Amino acid sequence: IINSPLCEAGVLGFEYGYSLDCPNGLVIWEAQFGDFWNVAQVIVDQFIASAEDKWGRLSHLTMLLPHGFEGAGPEHCSARLERFLLLTAEDNIQVTQPSTPAQYFHLLRRQAMWRWSKPLVVLTPKSLLRHPAVVSPLDDFTSGSFQKILPDTRSSQDKTQRILVCSGKVYYELAEKRQQLQAEHVAIIRLEQYYPLKEEVLLEALSPYPSGTDLVWVQEEPANMGAWSFLKVRFGDFLAEHNF
Numbered sequence: 001i002i003n004s005p006l007c008e009a010g011v012l013g014f015e016y017g018y019s020l021d022c023p024n025g026l027v028i029w030e031a032q033f034g035d036f037w038n039v040a041q042v043i044v045d046q047f048i049a050s051a052e053d054k055w056g057r058l059s060h061l062t063m064l065l066p067h068g069f070e071g072a073g074p075e076h077c078s079a080r081l082e083r084f085l086l087l088t089a090e091d092n093i094q095v096t097q098p099s100t101p102a103q104y105f106h107l108l109r110r111q112a113m114w115r116w117s118k119p120l121v122v123l124t125p126k127s128l129l130r131h132p133a134v135v136s137p138l139d140d141f142t143s144g145s146f147q148k149i150l151p152d153t154r155s156s157q158d159k160t161q162r163i164l165v166c167s168g169k170v171y172y173e174l175a176e177k178r179q180q181l182q183a184e185h186v187a188i189i190r191l192e193q194y195y196p197l198k199e200e201v202l203l204e205a206l207s208p209y210p211s212g213t214d215l216v217w218v219q220e221e222p223a224n225m226g227a228w229s230f231l232k233v234r235f236g237d238f239l240a241e242h243n244f
Helices: 008-021 035-037 041-048 051-055 081-086 100-112 138-142 170-181 199-206 228-241
Strands: 028-030 060-065 094-096 120-123 160-164 188-193 192-195 214-217
Touching: 008 028, 008 035, 008 041, 008 214, 035 041, 035 060, 081 094, 081 192, 081 228, 100 120, 100 138, 138 199, 170 188, 214 228
Parallel strands: 028 060, 060 120, 094 120, 160 188, 160 214
Antiparallel strands: 094 192
C-alpha cells in the first residue's frame, strides 16, 4: 500500500476510459467532496460532456459529487452545479439531485439498465445520509421508477397560495420550517432532475395549482451559483406564458 497522488484528472480520466471499454457496466466515480472535480474539469469538458458530439463515443459513467452548504468551508460546499448546467446541450449529460433513498436507488438502477447511454451527474448532500427524515418505505424500492419532479406531500392542495420549487437538502429545511409556522398554504415541489427536463414535465407538476399562483425558486447557493440562472433562461418565458 502506497500513497497515491491527489490527481482527480488522472483518476476521472481512468474511470471514463474504463466506462468506454465496459459499456454494460455501472462505472461510478465518487468524489470525497463535490468540488474535487475542479482539478478534473478538463476531463468533463473535453470528454464526458462532448465526446458523443465530437467522436460518437457513448458512456454510462456516473459521477457522485457531494453538494450542499453544510459548514465544511468554502472548498467543500459546492459541486459547481452551475458549471455542469452550462455544459448541457442536445441531451449530452444528465444532471440530477435525488432527495430520497428510493429516488437514488431508482436513478442508479435506471443508469445501469438504460440502453440510452449518457453520463450521469448526481449531487449527493452528505447531511442527507444521516437525516432522520430522509427515509423511504420498502415499497418505494420494489415498485415505481425515478421521478424527475416530486410533488408536494400535503394531503390537500386546495389552500395553496404559494409554490416553492427547490432541489436537494434545502427541501427538508423548508418542510421543517413550514411545519413550525403551520404554513399550510405553501406547496413545496422538488426538482430531482435538472437536465434533461421538458417543459411538459414541469407544467404537469404545476397542474394541480390554479394559474396565477405565486411561484418561487429556492436554493441555498448564491444567485450566481446553483441552478437559478439556468432555470430562469430555460423556463422563465415558458412559465410567464402560463401565468406562473
